[in-house]
Amino acid sequence: MPFLAFLGGILAGFLNVMAGGGSMITLPILTALGLGIDVANGTNRIAIILQNLVATERFKSKNVLKAKEAFLVSIPTIAGALVGSSIAVQIEKELLQRVVGIIFLIMAISLVWKPKIWIEDRNVKRNWILIYTIFFLIGIYGGFIQAGVGFLLMPAIAFLLGYELVKTNAVKVFIVASYNLISLLIFIIGGKVNFLYGLVLALGNMTGAWIAANLSVKKGAKWVRWVVFAAIIVVGIRYIF
Template sequence: MSPTDILLVVAAGLGAGVLSSTVGVASLLSFPILVGLGLPPVVANVSNTLGLIPAGLGGVAGYRQEVREAGRLAWVIALVCAIGAVLGAALLLGLPPGVFEAVVPFLILFTCLLVGVQPRVARWLRARHERRHGEQLSERRSMSPLTTFFATVTGVYGGYFGAGAGVMMVAVLGLGTDLELRIVNGLKTLSLMVGNIVAGLIFVFVAEPRWDVVGLLAAGSMIGGYLGAVIGRRLPDGVFRWSVVAAGVVAAILLF
């Protein structure tokens, strides 16, 4: 790689790290840059996954307070995303390239809609429950079986490709729990980190990453992940929510 290419990959890692810890669309920036530098798509995807592991580590370090507040739920998220990432990595390596290309943009747009309308839907469901049962619905601090299922599916997608996986996890946790958005953001960052670690470990043994690219991405992404967490913790709920929606829409348009 030329000096310009090296700087570009490090900058891509830095920017992807910031996006990972804020709006959750890191691969939207880094993956196209790797492909643009001439890496085959699968090699670029594998190298990108490994190079963004430090972004997750930096992001979770920045969100350590929120992850601690989530308590047992953080462990559940880590477990289901690890299981999902194994399945997703197997799909990436076993299926022909582009199998889900037609579906993914619509999936991301749908989750953007869910993130946008989540407060109204949550209020409507709570009011409906209170009218039917005459009692207040207790605060949901854990995941139902249905929410757990969708979190696992999100983990599968994260292991397979991952662009927009953070948006999907925000939608799942926003609708399935009553956690504050800052905690949801911390858990989203945790889920992306776990997915990248698990999928990355598989790729080390069965794929052929470009280790020079991985190292350069990692150098930028760890710093970016921590900076993104610092930014994300200070974003008002409304700004965070609509930033996630906007990022998801952009991701869907580019994937179209």
């Protein structure tokens, strides 16, 4: 049965680096292996951290990662994740999913209607107050839920920093690795991590992440755009309906 976690991790790692939504594969697998959803949520963070460290190294070696900007925007995201992982709040889950699903479909429309936003770097006037606020809020979401956070980070990075999709992905994986280090620590303290399944899953995630990072750089933003488009259409419709 752990081999199922490894195979699921390969697909999840690939999706997470290319677009997002890999946790929608790994969380059901972990619960099917007998973990409670709370432990599955914590255990999943091991794989997410290691997968994104692999992807970050690949993007950095290809001179794609904008390290300074990635570090700056990771700060508010980490702060938000600390809040999101530490406190319990009441969220109307069905309403939240529908709102996020609508955001995903709007993003899908922009991928087709305004492709230059996603496949070319742009000069944008950066409002750092707005940037820090947005990334703090995304961090709260990631700290609580994680699943689908990549779909929130990508438009934020592309629109607020002006990067095309490959560079956007490079910044995204750096941020996700950073804030999940904090989240994982909190889940470990709370006794919500199964290290055996987490490490097996991580091996799969790292394999998928390595493949995705190399393909992303090799194929370029135009190819990545269609992978992202397909992923967010599926996830968006699922969230809404």
